Amino acid sequence: MLRVEKLEKSFDGFMAVNGVELSLDKERVVAVIGPNGAGKTTLFNLITGHLSPTRGKVWFKNQDITGLAPHRICHKGLSRSFQLINIFPQLTVYENVQVALLSQQKKVLKMLTPSKAMLEEETYSILEKVGLADYAGIQCTYLSYGDQKILEMAIALGNKPEMLMLDEPTAGMSPEETISTLRLIRDLAEKEKLFILFTEHNMNVVFDIAEKIMVMQQGRTIAQGLPAEVRADKQVQAAYLGEES
């Protein structure tokens, strides 16, 4: 599905991402973990085209997508959410998701038909899936922080992706919200057959739901494998897990 080969990104000589390797084939839920500043978000930006790599390749469904513009990568079926809330503040909850659907159906250049009722069913089906249907008509900035994070994910779902990349989906959420978000992620993987790649701070979260874990430190991949293998890895324990236990 996704393969990242020797990916490098340097910012004026600082190697934010340094030779990262990652592959997703059979595993549906894969986590990228690592301390702050390890390069997780940069890696995401490199994969989704928001940054172009200094060296290395990104393959998605056996196509080379290295350096393509974000909107092109998105249309190939790779969709993402952001670590900081990144929604359309002046639009309603409904419209936030509708825009993504309109884009996915290549209807954004239609000019003479009213957009209001367009793709209504699809929009509501996504809103129901994530539990935001009740809030459809309100301006999205009135949502609670946790719900805005969920909306963030709903927008990404609007593109009907085959693979979803979530950058710290539960950051800043209350424990209850975290639990329901994790349930949602698992549902998406199992029922919707989505591939999900996510970054996360919370170790419990990761070992609970990830089928495979990649650990980054200072821009490098230091371990990759099943949760149990990663947990047992000496280097990982020294670098990261040690702090927690």
Next chain:
Amino acid sequence: MLNIMGDMSIERKMSWVKLISIGIIVIVLLFAPAYLSRYYLYLATLILVTILFATSLNLPLGYGGLLVLHQATFYGVGAYSFAILLKETGTPVLPAAAVALLSALILALFIGWICVRLRGLYFGFLTLAMGQLVWAIVYRWYDFTGGDDGIHAIPVPDMIRSEIGAYYVILAVVIVSLLLIYRVVKSPFGLTLQAVRDNPQRCESVGINIRNHRLIAFVMGGGFAGIAGVLFVILERSVAPPIMFWTHSVEILIMVLLGGMFTFLGPAFGAVALTLLATFFGIFTEYWLLFLGSIKIIMLLFLPQGVLGFVEEKITSKIRNKTV
């Protein structure tokens, strides 16, 4: 959770209020020649042209978030193309207007294609610079544009020569144009345009080509400004370089900001208010610019969302309080 249903009825009430007020405005406008003197009819016609001009700017500015600093370029090019065609070649009105519209569109496409590469203030200043370049050409090219003398006594056909004829033609074109712009704003393109304005980065991630979207909005705005320019020639039967000088663009920009750039009719309101203010302060005092300036400062300080933006906010919150 509280007012999901409330919101629906707010929308319905708002749209009733809007519909009724628009109905009244249309009736008032239709019978304007019956009760307005010649001068006031001229003023009303000028205001109509300005309304279209201001609304044309609001498409890229308010809905697209593009800081277009020199919209008068396209207004001027529309006006000049129309004037030159009528005066020098004797082309009939409709084809001349079509060519004028086309020239405004082509110029907007050219300038826009270069400018959308930049963002924010840089974008704005580039539109300003390119617009002033066009102005300089018009100002200097005596053989073609009449230079700083402009073009006068433009032969407009008899039907639209009379004040009343001109008024109705301009009224019709302005209403049709506004309806078209309204449709565009409410279409998927318009919704996406607002999304591009609010969050371009996220738009890219949901697969929208933001540069393309911005360019289209910019070109459409330029086209409607060109139509307003044509209407201006029908009304005035003369053109001169000041109509495409940057200060004219700033005047229009202030109208849009004052009326409320996140509302559809805000720019129209700004156009009416500022044109009337300028006219009446001009009659009563020599220092009208001083008063006008003070009013503008006060309004921009206290009503940053514009007059209509402010009114809309008040009405919405009032109805919401009632329904909750």
